[in-house]
Amino acid sequence: MNILSIGGSDPSSGAGIQSDIIAAQTLGVNCFSVITAITAQNSKKFSYAESVSSKAVEKQLDSILSDFDIKAITVGMVYDSKIIKTLHSRLKNVKIPIILDPVIRSTTRGILLKKNSISELKKFLIPICNTITPNVLEAEILTGVKIRNYEDLFIVSKILSEIGSKNIIVTGHSFKKNTISDFIFSNGQHQSLSGRIFKGQNHGSGCNFAFAIAYCLAQKMDIFDSARFAKQFTIDSIKQAKRLGHGVKITRPKRDKIKSELSSAISQFTDLKKIYSFIPECQTNFVYAKPNPKSTNDIVGIMGRIVKTGKSVTPVGILEYGGSKHVATAVLTIQKKFPEIRSALNIKYDDGIVRRFLQAGAKISSYDRSYEPKSSKEKENSSISWGINHAIKNSPTSPDIIYHMGDLGKEPMIIVFGTTPQNVIKRISSIL
Incomplete structure (x- = not known):
């Protein structure tokens, strides 16, 4: 910016x-x-x-x-x-x-x-x-x-x-x-x-x-x-x-080094060619965690979203600890098994995008929300924790992306993970 x-x-x-x-x-x-x-x-x-x-x-x-x-x-x-x-x-x-x-x-x-x-x-x-x-x-x-x-x-x-x-x-x-x-x-x-x-x-x-x-x-x-x-x-x-x-x-x-690194990566993300076509209906958030986060309050996110504005994207909201719930919860969950993963960003689900990640050599995992238990669906943010845990349960190494195909009232989504925001940007750039 x-x-x-x-x-x-x-x-x-x-x-x-x-x-x-x-x-x-x-x-x-x-x-x-x-x-x-x-x-x-x-x-x-x-x-x-x-x-x-x-x-x-x-x-x-x-x-x-x-x-x-x-x-x-x-x-x-x-x-x-x-x-x-x-x-x-x-x-x-x-x-x-x-x-x-x-x-x-x-x-x-x-x-x-x-x-x-x-x-x-x-x-x-x-x-x-x-x-x-x-x-x-x-x-x-x-x-x-x-x-x-x-x-x-x-x-x-x-x-x-x-x-x-x-x-x-x-x-x-x-x-x-x-x-x-x-x-x-x-x-x-x-x-x-x-x-x-x-x-x-x-x-x-x-x-x-x-x-x-x-x-x-x-x-x-x-x-x-x-x-x-x-x-x-x-x-x-x-x-x-x-x-x-x-x-x-x-x-x-x-x-704040974490905020500065994330802010720089967000600027790079918004400048990526045709990135507007990757923004989901719920818009995008981009997060970066402290080492060993205990809650989403240890994870910096946008107090708002990165939104699609025609054929460009714009960050709307400042960076704050606790600024994201959904994407931050995904990082918090994957951290428990793979503590090196500290950053993530959500983009829209598309078969073509998943294929491009496969062609780029990305490690991919997924989960089916139709199998989610009712107790998890009814508790806020539990769906994300359940889904990420399900996707990584049998993974010996951390996946680069995790996706789901949606559910009733739930938009299909891809989450791109990385050790740092720059690592996430590198993964996104590899398929453009």
Whole structure:
């Protein structure tokens, strides 16, 4: 999956483009970049900023948007009116989520948006962004309303939505001792997410939050679920913050190797030629387990599915432990006999697909659901455990695929197994 980050260059890598690239690596997605300004800053102070020419921004945008399939865009530092108008001109007809983090001042007190450009930001940029993530100070500056309570948050959000943004998230308000919250407003609905305050300042949490929102919206999650994911992602990055210099700590998103490997494999899967023809009616999930999983909560899956969208496929939902039940249960079951098997993916059953696997030398097993006992059919997820156990009962080695021909109200299915997600992709690729 490809996300475009538009913003300033931070040589300390605490925020801006560099921070987004680090976040993307953590989430297992590709980050493309368009630089709007060059800054000189470190963990102690912000000493210089210079905008990139409008022509350079145009050329960067054109080079990325003309070549890559971008699923979401984040916009951070825009610095001046020329950059704002250039972005408006090039992005106003884009049909993907644009997330604006309207940075005005850095943690190290640097000016990231010239004061005389605020009106242009409101006129040209906010209306084309479907989500805006100001902190309390930024929301106050943009609306002229002092935020003292929840009613003020609602007023501020309503003003920003009337300017043109569909989703408003005001971050970092604190009306209760030791608690910091984010206020989400969308289509008249609102919600507040709270967490504990971390002592001391950090550099980069706002960028982490906005990029995580883009990651979720690119996968068609709703804004409230996106905000919950982004908040936890940001909390984890603050917990991992390091004092790399002599000033404030710099956030570092927490890297989960299992999620990263699976995310990379999902991107490869969605790019496979004609893979849309392999997606079943119930859609597809792709999972990867920790070593020796005890339950499906030890197995990462998509909180949703990989869905067919015409002649392409799209992952809908983020990766989470416990995100899959059915395919994860298949892995959990086969693990008991073959612990090296930690990943799996389901595709539609077709005689031709099974033949291709045979021709590719795959080890194949199957089971007949018509023989399943009633007690198993009536218990959730027991059908899968029964079927996998039945299929591997007499197998001396682990099968590469297990299939069944369906039953009353049950779609026929193939599950492709592997030691890793890359191993699963290799098996699928062998029959294309």
